[in-house]
Amino acid sequence: MTESRRPGSEIAHPRDMEVNEQEILRRKEFLDFREEDAAALRRLNTIAQRDADPMIDDLYRHFLSFHETKAFFQDPKVLERVKRLQKEYFLRLTDGEYGADYVANRLRVGTVHERINLAPKWYLGAYSYYLRGVASRLQEAFADEPKQALAAFLSLMKLVFLDIGLAVDTYIDARESTMRKQQEAIRELSTPVLQIRDRLLLIPIIGVIDTLRARLITESLLRSIRANRAKVVVMDITGVATIDSKVANHLLQTVTAARLMGALVIVSGLSSEVAQSLVVLGIDLDKLNTVGDLQGGIEEAERLLGYRLVKTSDVRGAPEAE
Amino acid sequence: MPVPILKQGDILIASIQAALSDQELVQLRDELADRVGRFRSRGAIIDVTALDVLDSFATRMLRGIAQTARLRGAQTVVVGIQPEVAFSMVQLGLTLDGVATALDLEEGVALLRRRSSGGEHVG
Amino acid sequence: MSAEIRVPIERETDIVTARQKGRELAAVNGFASTDQTLIATAISEIARNIVVYAQRGEIVLAALESRGRRGIMVVGRDDGPGISDLELAMRDGYSTTRSLGMGLPGAKRLMDEFDLSSVLGKGTTITMKKWVR
Numbered sequence: 001m002t003e004s005r006r007p008g009s010e011i012a013h014p015r016d017m018e019v020n021e022q023e024i025l026r027r028k029e030f031l032d033f034r035e036e037d038a039a040a041l042r043r044l045n046t047i048a049q050r051d052a053d054p055m056i057d058d059l060y061r062h063f064l065s066f067h068e069t070k071a072f073f074q075d076p077k078v079l080e081r082v083k084r085l086q087k088e089y090f091l092r093l094t095d096g097e098y099g100a101d102y103v104a105n106r107l108r109v110g111t112v113h114e115r116i117n118l119a120p121k122w123y124l125g126a127y128s129y130y131l132r133g134v135a136s137r138l139q140e141a142f143a144d145e146p147k148q149a150l151a152a153f154l155s156l157m158k159l160v161f162l163d164i165g166l167a168v169d170t171y172i173d174a175r176e177s178t179m180r181k182q183q184e185a186i187r188e189l190s191t192p193v194l195q196i197r198d199r200l201l202l203i204p205i206i207g208v209i210d211t212l213r214a215r216l217i218t219e220s221l222l223r224s225i226r227a228n229r230a231k232v233v234v235m236d237i238t239g240v241a242t243i244d245s246k247v248a249n250h251l252l253q254t255v256t257a258a259r260l261m262g263a264l265v266i267v268s269g270l271s272s273e274v275a276q277s278l279v280v281l282g283i284d285l286d287k288l289n290t291v292g293d294l295q296g297g298i299e300e301a302e303r304l305l306g307y308r309l310v311k312t313s314d315v316r317g318a319p320e321a322e
Numbered sequence: 323m324p325v326p327i328l329k330q331g332d333i334l335i336a337s338i339q340a341a342l343s344d345q346e347l348v349q350l351r352d353e354l355a356d357r358v359g360r361f362r363s364r365g366a367i368i369d370v371t372a373l374d375v376l377d378s379f380a381t382r383m384l385r386g387i388a389q390t391a392r393l394r395g396a397q398t399v400v401v402g403i404q405p406e407v408a409f410s411m412v413q414l415g416l417t418l419d420g421v422a423t424a425l426d427l428e429e430g431v432a433l434l435r436r437r438s439s440g441g442e443h444v445g
Numbered sequence: 446m447s448a449e450i451r452v453p454i455e456r457e458t459d460i461v462t463a464r465q466k467g468r469e470l471a472a473v474n475g476f477a478s479t480d481q482t483l484i485a486t487a488i489s490e491i492a493r494n495i496v497v498y499a500q501r502g503e504i505v506l507a508a509l510e511s512r513g514r515r516g517i518m519v520v521g522r523d524d525g526p527g528i529s530d531l532e533l534a535m536r537d538g539y540s541t542t543r544s545l546g547m548g549l550p551g552a553k554r555l556m557d558e559f560d561l562s563s564v565l566g567k568g569t570t571i572t573m574k575k576w577v578r
Contacts, residue, residue, distance in 0.1 A: 173513045184578070219479055222405035229425060253412045260408040262401070262424035341461045374482060375464060377489040378548045406482040414486060414551035
């Protein structure tokens with residue numbers, strides 16, 4: 001984990017996960033975080049202000065002693081800035097105000113961590129380190145009233161878990177969003193539409209066809225039909241992993257959509273066994289032009305387009321056959 | 323008349339510019355039927371290039387127009403369905419079965435010529 | 446949630462207005478062109494139902510944002526007679542090719558989330574949502 005920024009990641013503001021009032025209330029209820037807790041935390045504010053700097057310094061000494069976390073602070077300016085932000089973050093814990101504003105502030109954490117590739121384990125470890133520091137200072141501050149110290153610590157713990165919950169949830173969301181984008185990119189690459197002759201397109205389909213991929217194939221094909229003014233499309237499914245009724249229906253939809261744009265689709269690579277099983281499943285294959293293999297499919301397409309293959313050796317004295 | 327209808331030989335061409343109402347589509351159907359009869363047209367092309375949505379209603383009406391034209395002896399070809407519109411239509415389950423389709427005006431005319439000369443080839 | 450756009454549906458021309466506004470809102474919120482068309486088409490279907498079966502109602506459009514994703518919500522509301530057989534209306538074979546077809550299963554396919562509630566004699570509310578992919 002040496003790079004602090006993944007290439008290609010957005011520089012714009014992270015989009016906040018929306019957590020509405022209802023959701024916040026529910027989380028607080030589940031954590032049993034009440035007004036008394038908020039009041040208790042507010043009372044800790046003076047101690048927090050007093051001890052903030054030494055605590056932060058201690059925490060960052062800890063980070064810098066592990067190469068994995070040290071990596072995030074190569075630049076001393078970055079380190080200074082982050083320490084400052086960290087201080088603000090910790091002081092908010094004893095603010096007393098834990099409403100929508102507070103939550104919005106916390107939500108950003110997860111998105112930022114995902115963006116810079118800081119895994120939850122470091123974040124959680126850091127919180128644990130911080131809490132231990134707080135625990136010992138509370139013990140000192142409430143030396144004569146240990147019950148109070150414990151009570152204050154428990155209130156803090158509830159709030160900290162609210163924070164962690166929010167941060168981890170946004171981290172997961174941001175992660176899923178990144179993965180979705182990557183999958184999208186992969187899908188784009190894996191559905192090429194090739195123009196093999198004037199007005200003739202070939203789509204070799206390989207692998208697993210799920211609803212999303214089927215949709216991508218269809219959209220891509222339809223745009224290509226328009227761009228290439230294609231009249232015939234050979235859709236080769238030899239390489240399709242499984243052809244069940246769902247996949248067959250996707251294919252039928254693609255064929256129907258292409259027809260609406262005036263293009264005829266020839267499905268090649270549909271083996272007779274697969275065809276039979278589809279018929280048994282009740283799929284209407286009458287609407288499909290099918291040919292056993294790819295070569296047959298292309299030949300049929302060429303025939304329909306009026307092409308005729310002539311071998312030069314068969315033609316005496318003729319110029320290069322087309 | 324909201325939809326201009328041009329005559330090109332024995333083919334009529336109607337270019338729909340914007341979403342049409344119930345009434346306007348009925349009007350179009352009647353106008354086409356009338357002209358097919360009058361000019362003994364063999365074909366009618368309905369160009370929907372400008373339409374950004376073809377819902378179930380519009381699709382039903384197009385089929386109705388094609389049926390009426392057929393009764394008068396003309397084949398209808400719907401041309402210009404855009405990729406996104408075609409996609410939406412199949413998602414919605416609309417097929418325009420029984421109505422010929424082509425990519426655009428040029429292809430539509432070619433199709434009608436081919437059909438009338440009895441060709442099998444697509445191109 | 447941001448402001449809503451209400452489109453009263455009383456006559457046919459309102460259907461086109463509703464779907465155009467739906468398309469615009471979708472565009473502004475980052476939907477790809479194809480998805481804009483899907484949304485506009487779904488709006489067209491339910492708006493037409495309002496005109497045909499209830500004579501008047503409204504389409505309410507709103508932008509959505511949740512868990513980092515943006516989306517659009519379309520609500521079709523009317524005080525019409527209601528749908529007597531919800532199951533039948535939502536069955537896929539009860540298709541849009543027949544004159545009585547309501548296009549509801551189709552609209553459902555076009556959107557990501559679809560909710561239908563109808564009370565006989567009181568009206569129908571259809572709530573649909575779609576998220577930017």
